[in-house]
Amino acid sequence: MTPDDLKALIRTIPDFPKAGIQFRDITTLLGHGPGFAASVRWLAGEVEGVEAIAGMEARGFIFGAAVAARLGLPFLPIRKPGKLPCEVIGVDYELEYGVDRLEMDPTAIARGQNVAIVDDLLATGGTALAATELLRKAGAAVGRAAFVIDLPDLGGSARLAAQSVDVRTLMDFDGD
Numbered sequence: 001m002t003p004d005d006l007k008a009l010i011r012t013i014p015d016f017p018k019a020g021i022q023f024r025d026i027t028t029l030l031g032h033g034p035g036f037a038a039s040v041r042w043l044a045g046e047v048e049g050v051e052a053i054a055g056m057e058a059r060g061f062i063f064g065a066a067v068a069a070r071l072g073l074p075f076l077p078i079r080k081p082g083k084l085p086c087e088v089i090g091v092d093y094e095l096e097y098g099v100d101r102l103e104m105d106p107t108a109i110a111r112g113q114n115v116a117i118v119d120d121l122l123a124t125g126g127t128a129l130a131a132t133e134l135l136r137k138a139g140a141a142v143g144r145a146a147f148v149i150d151l152p153d154l155g156g157s158a159r160l161a162a163q164s165v166d167v168r169t170l171m172d173f174d175g176d
């Protein structure tokens with residue numbers, strides 16, 4: 001399947017979760033077996049060579065865990081607040097339509113371990129930057145991040161690049 005075939009599987013819902021947001025919904029891609037498989041294959045190819053995959057709750061778990069299993073790598077869940085039973089480190093952040101917090105177990109990775117971030121979508125980059133900060137605090141080397149969808153108008157890709165993260169995106173939606 002081509003990137004255009006995969007893009008055609010994304011559903012756009014206007015004014016969700018707030019007025020003015022064009023919500024790019026992956027539910028329809030996940031519901032298409034060959035499309036989901038092709039997306040996971042593409043993501044895995046972009047991050048091959050790292051030692052672990054980190055994914056952000058919730059949609060990052062879907063793609064991140066599938067990529068980690070495909071590559072035979074550990075998967076590191078970065079969670080929304082209050083979910084992890086252990087001591088955590090956390091970061092508050094802003095995203096396209098709100099504010100939130102991410103937490104992780106700081107003992108989950110070895111110092112210097114080369115970790116790639118995988119998520120469904122990159123918008124302002126708030127989520128991925130918070131994950132990068134957390135992973136680096138825990139001692140990881142974060143050099144790469146891969147996303148199915150980029151919203152380039154919101155600048156996340158440039159923000160991550162400024163933090164020395166090599167960003168890979170399968171498709172973009174720029175105001176269309």
Ligand SMILES: O=P(O)(O)OC[C@H]1O[C@H](OP(=O)(O)OP(=O)(O)O)[C@H](O)[C@@H]1O
Pocket residue numbers: 056057058059060094095096097100119120121122123124125126127128156
């Ligand atoms: O680049 P940003 O502006 O930070 O936006 C991108 C983030 O927004 C969505 O997650 P959301 O917080 O909506 O949570 P969900 O995965 O639980 O749906 C998406 O899955 C990304 O993680």
Ligand SMILES: Nc1ncnc2[nH]cnc12
Pocket residue numbers: 021022023024025095096097121123124151
């Ligand atoms: N426009 C958007 N569609 C889907 N998920 C998002 N996360 C942040 N912005 C989003």
